[in-house]
Amino acid sequence: MKYVDEFREPELIARTSEEIRRLADPRRHYRFMEVCGGHTHAIYRFGLKDLLPPNIELVHGPGCPVCVLPMGRIDDGLSMAASSDVIFTAFGDMMRVPGTHGSPLEYKARGADVRIVYSPADALKLARANPDRQVMFFAIGFETTAPSTALTLMRAKAERIRNFSVFSNHVTIIPAIRAILDSPDMRIDAFIGPGHVSTVIGCRPYEWIARHEGKPLVVSGFEPLDVLQSVAMLLVQLQRGEAKVENQYRRVVPWEGNRAALKAMAEVFTLRSYFEWRGMGFISQSALALSEAYAEWDAEKRFQVPGIRVTDPKAAQCGEVLKGVLKPAQCKLFGKECTPERPIGALMVSSEGSCAAYYQYEYRKSQLVSIPA
Amino acid sequence: MGAGPKIRFRDAQIEMAHGAGGKASRRLIEGLFAPILCGASAEPLGDAAHISLNGTRLAITADSFVVSPLSFPGGSIGELAVNGTVNDLAVSGARAETLVVTYVLEAGLPTEILEREVRAMGRAARAPGVAIAGGDTKVVEHGKADRMYITTAGVGRLIPGVECSARSARPGDAVLLSGPIGDHGITILLARGELDLEADLCSDTRPVLPLVEALAQAAAPGLRWMRDPTRGGVATTLNEFARDCGLSVFIEEHRLPVREAVRGACELLGLDPLHIANEGQFLAVVAPEYQERALEALQRTPGGEGACIIGEVRQEPACAVVSGTPYGGSRIVDMLVGDPLPRIC
Numbered sequence: 011m012k013y014v015d016e017f018r019e020p021e022l023i024a025r026t027s028e029e030i031r032r033l034a035d036p037r038r039h040y041r042f043m044e045v046c047g048g049h050t051h052a053i054y055r056f057g058l059k060d061l062l063p064p065n066i067e068l069v070h071g072p073g074c075p076v077c078v079l080p081m082g083r084i085d086d087g088l089s090m091a092a093s094s095d096v097i098f099t100a101f102g103d104m105m106r107v108p109g110t111h112g113s114p115l116e117y118k119a120r121g122a123d124v125r126i127v128y129s130p131a132d133a134l135k136l137a138r139a140n141p142d143r144q145v146m147f148f149a150i151g152f153e154t155t156a157p158s159t160a161l162t163l164m165r166a167k168a169e170r171i172r173n174f175s176v177f178s179n180h181v182t183i184i185p186a187i188r189a190i191l192d193s194p195d196m197r198i199d200a201f202i203g204p205g206h207v208s209t210v211i212g213c214r215p216y217e218w219i220a221r222h223e224g225k226p227l228v229v230s231g232f233e234p235l236d237v238l239q240s241v242a243m244l245l246v247q248l249q250r251g252e253a254k255v256e257n258q259y260r261r262v263v264p265w266e267g268n269r270a271a272l273k274a275m276a277e278v279f280t281l282r283s284y285f286e287w288r289g290m291g292f293i294s295q296s297a298l299a300l301s302e303a304y305a306e307w308d309a310e311k312r313f314q315v316p317g318i319r320v321t322d323p324k325a326a327q328c329g330e331v332l333k334g335v336l337k338p339a340q341c342k343l344f345g346k347e348c349t350p351e352r353p354i355g356a357l358m359v360s361s362e363g364s365c366a367a368y369y370q371y372e373y374r375k376s377q378l379v380s381i382p383a
Numbered sequence: 384m385g386a387g388p389k390i391r392f393r394d395a396q397i398e399m400a401h402g403a404g405g406k407a408s409r410r411l412i413e414g415l416f417a418p419i420l421c422g423a424s425a426e427p428l429g430d431a432a433h434i435s436l437n438g439t440r441l442a443i444t445a446d447s448f449v450v451s452p453l454s455f456p457g458g459s460i461g462e463l464a465v466n467g468t469v470n471d472l473a474v475s476g477a478r479a480e481t482l483v484v485t486y487v488l489e490a491g492l493p494t495e496i497l498e499r500e501v502r503a504m505g506r507a508a509r510a511p512g513v514a515i516a517g518g519d520t521k522v523v524e525h526g527k528a529d530r531m532y533i534t535t536a537g538v539g540r541l542i543p544g545v546e547c548s549a550r551s552a553r554p555g556d557a558v559l560l561s562g563p564i565g566d567h568g569i570t571i572l573l574a575r576g577e578l579d580l581e582a583d584l585c586s587d588t589r590p591v592l593p594l595v596e597a598l599a600q601a602a603a604p605g606l607r608w609m610r611d612p613t614r615g616g617v618a619t620t621l622n623e624f625a626r627d628c629g630l631s632v633f634i635e636e637h638r639l640p641v642r643e644a645v646r647g648a649c650e651l652l653g654l655d656p657l658h659i660a661n662e663g664q665f666l667a668v669v670a671p672e673y674q675e676r677a678l679e680a681l682q683r684t685p686g687g688e689g690a691c692i693i694g695e696v697r698q699e700p701a702c703a704v705v706s707g708t709p710y711g712g713s714r715i716v717d718m719l720v721g722d723p724l725p726r727i728c
Contacts, residue, residue, distance in 0.1 A: 011646055020709040027710070057712020106721055115721075119398045128578045234710065350720045351406050361653065371714040 017233030047074030047362030069334035070364035157271035212267025289329025404614025405719030442477030457585030461503035477539030484518035549627035568659035587663035601680030605673025634694035
């Protein structure tokens, strides 16, 4: 497959893995955070840890939009699904995420009209086809998906489609990285920067991380070779004592980002003064609400949204895992009460969540290999 | 009430995942159906049961078909309903002889569609020489069913010399696959039209009986186990095998035959071809001294050209499936959890 196979070429990967071993100082321990859940998934799926020396530790970051969504927001969204004239739409990613009284799929099993859509435009299509129903799109995602929500809303406004609304849970990546860097229990040497978010925002917004925090950051693609090359680039910077933002994913990410997408976002969204992140608490200016001009399509204004706040189960240590303080298996519930089939925390739901990825691809390997023959 | 069998199934309601063929399905069957209906049978649950009637050993199975849409590139529900049951018998080492058929129809279904599916069923039964001996028809109110459901039950005669059981597997055995995976599941996903994706792809629905017979003829003494990886895909089927035999399956990812269109769709949707349903493929575990003969026999048989060895049985890690990446890394391959849902962000 074009643009995929080239970046999974075994010989090149072996060579890059060797280069990493050569670059890494054996007397030193490295902690690199991959910010994005897509990287976490790739690292486990392709067994990339096996290709790194043991003194390079990859710490999983908060870049999984499903994982950082607090349960109260899911309850709020599902409260709208309870009404019989509402069609609740969301990405497949959301469908198994548990709210207090079940996940969207469980609501569907009980009779709610819950539908998986592949893009917000599909939700708008549903609204056109069902003029007597209210179609609500449960929007999630970082800057990666926010532009498509914005463009869909612009279309809805232009066509005056009034039975369509958006429950915006869009969040922004920079405040999350700032919160991690401000966290006192955090020690990260460098960042593998998010690829898809950067196709929209570009590389410039990360410059403060290099300049003021002194941490190297490499915006990275998602194929095995991309991730390994990014690790090598970070090692080179550390070896030279540098801290700068580099772009490994140049085939997709323009340095300045996507101006048209940013413009659409600026028109449709406004920054919330604060927003709750699961496990990380309230982070100021970290999420997007619909702007005044789009208030008519704002599900939070159209419906009675209860504004539920739910505290995570005490024993679940999602926050620590999200910030990379704990490894998934160090959480008390991991693999016991909390499994991909019966998730308690959202990190166990999305395949991009570090707990689910670790459980699916790695956990039993480490557990079972130790069983004597 | 007396102390009945112990029911371990505790889920409050039935959800789609319980029918998806993965972990939840297994939990439902082992936790509710088997303890009540089969007693304390310690036999691993196969696709077909073997029974003995007046000294004649027979295989018996039943399967229901609820596919939506009713017809899709490469097949339709009528054909699927025959092939599915013929295949369940085939991989249990039996040649299908007779089927009985039940149709549940929704009032309002155009006769044209029903006739089309009955004809498709007739054609599919004639191909492997299976008789349809009878059946039943029920009609439910409009809105109480999705157009048409079909259940087929089948009886088959055991193929001489074939004695399959997961427990007979040994480390070093080869794992064979009859051809490319994921075609059916991806075809159906795209045929539903919800994703606005198109691909040049057909369901693989077909009887695997000719392939199973060729394999039995060439390698029956070394044939340990067979299964068709339908819902839940190759990953789920191999995990069940690993659990039933207490050993490990090691597969080499780069050897897995996956068509470009299936790979592309899976990459795009964040799905794993190993979890996607098949309707015309099967997996076999064969003793190493028979693996070459077995592979040749499959590849010589029409429809088996794409057969290949995808891995081997190992001692450890017990009860697990491990996939080796071409880069020297490895990962655990788990059963399907829930329904495969497209991943967007």
